[in-house]
Amino acid sequence: MGLLVICRHGESEWNLLGKWTGWTDVGLTEKGWADSVRMGSLIKNIRFDEAYTSALKRTHQTLDALLEGCGMGSLPTTQAAELNERDYGDLTGKNKWQVKDEIGEKAFNGIRRGWDYPVPxxxxxxxxxxxxxxxxxxEILPKLQAGENILLVAHGNSIRALIKHLDQIPESEMEHVEMSFGQSLLYTFEAGNNLPTKKEILSVNIDPVNA
Incomplete structure (x- = not known):
């Protein structure tokens, strides 16, 4: 059996400011690093073969913090732009809560959590x-089916997209799917199965973040 462990990056500089971040390459705050170290302590008993991150440095820094919490020095790591956060287009850099006041709660929730809600x-x-x-x-599934343990560090929306696939969630229910900070998802895969046979959730209590 192979194990896929999915973690969201810790609080970033723009999360702290409440900005739409998307593809902007900002780093973690001190809190984001510390929270990620604590998350790493939850998975310290897992032997990982490889790690995957997005191409954005907040996931690279989170991986380093997770490994510190695990007591591991390093892992063979692949950085993939395919795992990047959602591109927020014209909203990038704007304050989320100001945008909410401007466009109303329905449109705001459509942008943040909808399945196919457009963003200019x-x-x-x-x-x-x-x-x-x-x-x-x-890239990842064949390794899980071969019995490898993979640590994947990505973003709220790229993880939500993967959860939709792994948990077979209908499009109509995606507005209710969250990937919180401080949460790790553990999926077990068996040879010959394209979908996981088991799911477990681990979490640490952290102060709210402007996600």
Missing amino acids: GGETLKDVYARVVPYFER
Whole structure:
């Protein structure tokens, strides 16, 4: 059996400011690093063969913090733009809560949590799914089926897209799917199975973040 452990990056500089971040390459805050070290302590008994991150440094820094918490020095790591956060287009850099006041709660929730709600110049969650899932099936799934343990560090929306696939969640229910800070998802895969046979959730209590 292979194990896929999925972690969201810790609090970033723009999470702290409440900004739409997307593809902007900002780093972690001190809190984000410390929270990620604590998350790493939850998975310290797992022997990982390899790690995957997005191309954005907040996932690279989170991986380093997780490994510190695990007591591991390093792991063979692949950085993949396919795992990047959703591109928020024209909203990038704007304050989320100011945008909510401007456009109203319904449109705001559609942008943040909807499946195919458009953003000018950006991606929908459906677009993110179209790049995340094929990459997972091509690059990561065969290793899990071969019995490897993989640590994947990505973003709220790229993880939500992968959860839709792994948990077989209908499009109509995606607005209720969250990937919280401080949470790790553990999926067990068996040879010959394209979908996991078991799921476990581990979490640490952290102060709320402007996700």
